[in-house]
Amino acid sequence: MPSVRFRLNGVETDVDADPDSSLLAVLRGRLGLTGPHFGCGANECGACNVIVGDHAVASCDTPLWSVADKDVTTLEGLGSAEKPHPLQRAFIAEQALQCGYCVSGILISAAALLMQNPNPSSAEIKLALDRNLCRCGSHNRMVRAVLRAAAEMAAP
Amino acid sequence: MTGRAPAPKLPVSLAANPVLSSWIRFSPEGQVMVSPGKVEIGQGIVTALAQIAADELDVDIGRVQMVRASTAGSPNEGVTSGSLSVQQSGRAIRHACAEIRQIFLAAASDQLGVGIDALDIKDGTISGPGNIRTSYWELADKISLDRNATPGASPKPSTKRALAGNSVQRLDIPDKVFARPRFIHDSALSGMLHGRVLRSELSAAKLTGLKEDAARAIPGLVAIVRDGNFAGVVSETEDGAEAALQALRKGASWTAGEPLPDENDLATWLKAQPSESTVIDKRTAPGRSEKTRTLRRQYIRPYIAHASIAPSCAMAQWSGDRVHVWTHSQGVYFLQADLALVLKLPIQNITVEHMEGAGCYGHNAADDVALDAVLLAKAAGGRPVRVLWSRADELSHAPFGAAMAIEIEADLDAQSEIVDWRHSIWGNGHTARPGRAAQPALLAATELQNPFPRYIATNPPQANGGGADRNSVPLYDFPSWQIDCHRRLTMPIRTSALRTLGAQGNVFAIESFIDELAAERGEDPVAFRLRHLSDERAKDVIRSVAKRAKWKPDRPTGRGFGIGFARYKNTGAYCAVVAEVEGAEDISVRRLTIAVDVGEAINPDGVINQIEGGAIQATSWVLKERVRFDRERITSNSWTEYPILRFSEVPEVDVELINRPDSDPLGAGEAAHGPVTAAIANAVYDALELRIRSLPITRDSLIAAMELSS
Numbered sequence: 001m002p003s004v005r006f007r008l009n010g011v012e013t014d015v016d017a018d019p020d021s022s023l024l025a026v027l028r029g030r031l032g033l034t035g036p037h038f039g040c041g042a043n044e045c046g047a048c049n050v051i052v053g054d055h056a057v058a059s060c061d062t063p064l065w066s067v068a069d070k071d072v073t074t075l076e077g078l079g080s081a082e083k084p085h086p087l088q089r090a091f092i093a094e095q096a097l098q099c100g101y102c103v104s105g106i107l108i109s110a111a112a113l114l115m116q117n118p119n120p121s122s123a124e125i126k127l128a129l130d131r132n133l134c135r136c137g138s139h140n141r142m143v144r145a146v147l148r149a150a151a152e153m154a155a156p
Numbered sequence: 157m158t159g160r161a162p163a164p165k166l167p168v169s170l171a172a173n174p175v176l177s178s179w180i181r182f183s184p185e186g187q188v189m190v191s192p193g194k195v196e197i198g199q200g201i202v203t204a205l206a207q208i209a210a211d212e213l214d215v216d217i218g219r220v221q222m223v224r225a226s227t228a229g230s231p232n233e234g235v236t237s238g239s240l241s242v243q244q245s246g247r248a249i250r251h252a253c254a255e256i257r258q259i260f261l262a263a264a265s266d267q268l269g270v271g272i273d274a275l276d277i278k279d280g281t282i283s284g285p286g287n288i289r290t291s292y293w294e295l296a297d298k299i300s301l302d303r304n305a306t307p308g309a310s311p312k313p314s315t316k317r318a319l320a321g322n323s324v325q326r327l328d329i330p331d332k333v334f335a336r337p338r339f340i341h342d343s344a345l346s347g348m349l350h351g352r353v354l355r356s357e358l359s360a361a362k363l364t365g366l367k368e369d370a371a372r373a374i375p376g377l378v379a380i381v382r383d384g385n386f387a388g389v390v391s392e393t394e395d396g397a398e399a400a401l402q403a404l405r406k407g408a409s410w411t412a413g414e415p416l417p418d419e420n421d422l423a424t425w426l427k428a429q430p431s432e433s434t435v436i437d438k439r440t441a442p443g444r445s446e447k448t449r450t451l452r453r454q455y456i457r458p459y460i461a462h463a464s465i466a467p468s469c470a471m472a473q474w475s476g477d478r479v480h481v482w483t484h485s486q487g488v489y490f491l492q493a494d495l496a497l498v499l500k501l502p503i504q505n506i507t508v509e510h511m512e513g514a515g516c517y518g519h520n521a522a523d524d525v526a527l528d529a530v531l532l533a534k535a536a537g538g539r540p541v542r543v544l545w546s547r548a549d550e551l552s553h554a555p556f557g558a559a560m561a562i563e564i565e566a567d568l569d570a571q572s573e574i575v576d577w578r579h580s581i582w583g584n585g586h587t588a589r590p591g592r593a594a595q596p597a598l599l600a601a602t603e604l605q606n607p608f609p610r611y612i613a614t615n616p617p618q619a620n621g622g623g624a625d626r627n628s629v630p631l632y633d634f635p636s637w638q639i640d641c642h643r644r645l646t647m648p649i650r651t652s653a654l655r656t657l658g659a660q661g662n663v664f665a666i667e668s669f670i671d672e673l674a675a676e677r678g679e680d681p682v683a684f685r686l687r688h689l690s691d692e693r694a695k696d697v698i699r700s701v702a703k704r705a706k707w708k709p710d711r712p713t714g715r716g717f718g719i720g721f722a723r724y725k726n727t728g729a730y731c732a733v734v735a736e737v738e739g740a741e742d743i744s745v746r747r748l749t750i751a752v753d754v755g756e757a758i759n760p761d762g763v764i765n766q767i768e769g770g771a772i773q774a775t776s777w778v779l780k781e782r783v784r785f786d787r788e789r790i791t792s793n794s795w796t797e798y799p800i801l802r803f804s805e806v807p808e809v810d811v812e813l814i815n816r817p818d819s820d821p822l823g824a825g826e827a828a829h830g831p832v833t834a835a836i837a838n839a840v841y842d843a844l845e846l847r848i849r850s851l852p853i854t855r856d857s858l859i860a861a862m863e864l865s866s
Contacts, residue, residue, distance in 0.1 A: 033335075034339075034341075035335035037341065038467070039547070040795055045795055075333075075334075075335040076335045079334070095329060095762075095765060097329060098199065098200070098765060098769050099512075099513075100198065100333075100338075101339060101515070102465045104332075126804045126806075132803070133800060135463060135514070135800065136465075136515045137769030137776075137806075138768075139801075139806040140806060140809055142803075
């Protein structure tokens with residue numbers, strides 16, 4: 001089995017797997033991560049989003065070979081309870097979820113947005129999250145949380 | 157007998173599960189284990205219940221450990237549904253904690269030698285004059301809570317509660333933003349295998365042939381399971397299970413499916429026989445006014461999918477003739493009962509334990525996949541098996557919210573005042589939950605070699621809020637009325653409980669028609685509603701929302717404003733909504749202004765979160781959602797075919813909470829759907845002068861309404 005090497009949450013990672021495997025299957029299966037969630041398997045819901053380079057992509061239809069030598073960030077790599085990302089702090093502060101199944105992908109999409117646009121408007125946030133589905137109706141809180149995180153990151 | 161207060165009664169859940177230790181236990185390490193029978197389905201109930209327990213026991217909420225429901229020991233509180241968790245579990249926990257607090261105070265009084273009145277509890281430490289002290293944890297060994305609750309205990313007055321009534325951060329949220337496994341989908345048991353089930357797209361098709369060779373060649377395959385029309389695979393890996401399923405699908409042949417109704421003429425099918433008719437309510441006026449004319453309107457609600465963001469998932473593990481099941485079902489005991497029927501095993505051989513799934517919004521495939529896992533795990537040699545449905549199966553094989561045809565007739569007098577009101581509902585029942593009948597309601601049970609018949613959905617009794625008839629009895633003071641419900645007895649499209657059951661459809665119909673009747677008289681719709689209501693709490697939410705939305709705002713071109721109101725189930729939360737819409741060909745909802753009264757709001761921010769979420773979900777139902785089908789299969793089996801509201805389409809939602817700390821707490825999860833639906837429809841009329849009486853409100857339905865009115 002050929003090996004594919006990439007940086008997963010900052011750590012050099014080698015995976016011996018079929019290069020055509022989906023990145024989601026590798027992350028959740030072989031690598032045992034639970035941040036990216038399976039929602040549809042067809043790049044239609046965003047629950048499995050991860051950051052590749054500085055873009056959010058659906059890991060369910062991203063083949064493993066395509067991330068060779070790239071940086072892959074999952075929710076696990078965004079921050080931790082001890083060292084939270086401003087977005088994670090903001091989502092707690094705004095209580096910006098209900099069931100929370102979609103929130104991993106939404107945090108990832110928002111983090112990718114803030115990498116490219118540190119000071120987004122509400123409209124820009126909605127656009128960046130438009131491919132992420134939330135069924136509980138927590139959208140407005142999530143947008144507020146992203147605004148809060150952006151403000152915190154911009155604060156001197 | 158006169159002059160005597162009725163004997164105090166235990167809250168209903170506590171009466172059914174009176175042993176105090178089944179609800180509350182103390183650990184020597186200084187924690188309180190609270191064990192509700194209700195489960196977290198993303199609504200924040202676990203936090204609200206922890207608040208109640210912490211308040212009543214006087215302990216820090218950080219000491220409260222919420223125990224997941226399990227048939228191995230949790231109180232049996234039936235199903236987590238109907239916005240009843242705070243009412244039922246909350247009251248039981250409050251009452252049990254009040255009694256336990258008294259029991260411990262009495263024991264502390266004995267031990268410390270001072271009167272109970274001289275003792276105080278702070279964060280679980282019981283102290284008295286001269287720095288004497290003990291605690292729940294020190295006394296826990298000496299006090300048995302294996303005793304029945306008594307009706308006498310009285311919980312604290314609302315003014316003495318430190319937590320209830322205050323917004324508390326939800327206990328489950330940190331795990332969810334820090335990627336700590338909490339969902340069943342993320343839980344791995346030691347030695348766990350992965351299962352997938354093969355189902356035909358064709359409705360109720362029979363499996364006539366299954367070539368297994370290709371699937372058997374997939375690495376990691378453990379077993380192919382076949383029992384009649386039920387078939388599935390078990391594999392060492394999730395990838396392997398997916399690949400084996402694909403291979404098996406190619407080797408499967410099916411008969412034609414059973415015919416489905418014509419989706420373009422749903423009303424005819426819904427109104428056809430066989431059906432069972434019930435008079436829901438009848439009011440007769442003593443001196444009947446003269447009617448001069450009758451208006452009749454028909455409203456349609458389509459089938460709506462629960463469309464959980466996660467496909468349903470379960471785990472099962474056999475040990476001899478005993479099986480342990482992990483599930484995100486809303487009712488562990490009900491699922492246990494149905495599994496016993498299918499497996500023909502005594503109930504005690506089956507343990508069902510709850511784990512969190514994604515929001516379900518009612519009875520989705522959670523219970524179905526649990527039976528799938530149990531059947532596949534039979535072939536796993538004692539290893540646990542986790543089964544996950546596909547997105548397509550979730551959107552086509554899970555039960556749907558029932559479609560409804562609703563007809564209302566109003567007799568009007570010469571002043572266009574309503575003198576008689578007749579409301580009729582047609583469609584399938586709204587509940588086919590497991591555990592209620594002598595036959596199981598689980599999908600795979602109908603697929604086995606010795607199959608059970610399909611369980612035909614029924615309607616819960618009116619005492620429980622009814623089903624198709626939920627919210628069909630007007631809260632308005634009309635002089636006379638009759639409400640009829642006709643439940644279809646065949647069910648080619650599977651239906652079961654979806655958030656609000658029939659309330660969304662009935663409130664849409666009533667509130668749309670009320671709007672039209674107010675317009676008939678040239679009367680403001682807010683004034684018209686207030687004039688026909690006598691319940692002050694109902695009037696309060698309407699007056700509050702009107703004030704907050706500055707009713708009625710000036711209407712710029714292309715915009716419209718509409719109002720909707722209901723008291724959920726006529727016994728639950730009050731909610732009034734003003735919607736602002738914009739558009740011509742496509743409608744967008746810009747803003748929803750909402751006033752809500754849930755009695756005592758235990759966690760106000762949690763209530764607002766539920767109302768906001770309900771309002772946005774209802775907007776999605778109204779603007780987008782309709783299960784699509786041809787004559788033999790459900791065709792809306794992907795997010796492309798079954799679109800839901802996206803971030804760019806979501807309205808602003810502004811909620812005013814009218815807190816009533818001395819009234820019983822009422823659930824918030826379903827209060828907004830009906831009023832939001834009606835408010836949007838009425839706002840569309842305000843903007844476009846088109847009455848849309850068939851949901852969803854899409855470009856197609858607007859064009860159809862235009863053609864009808866031209």
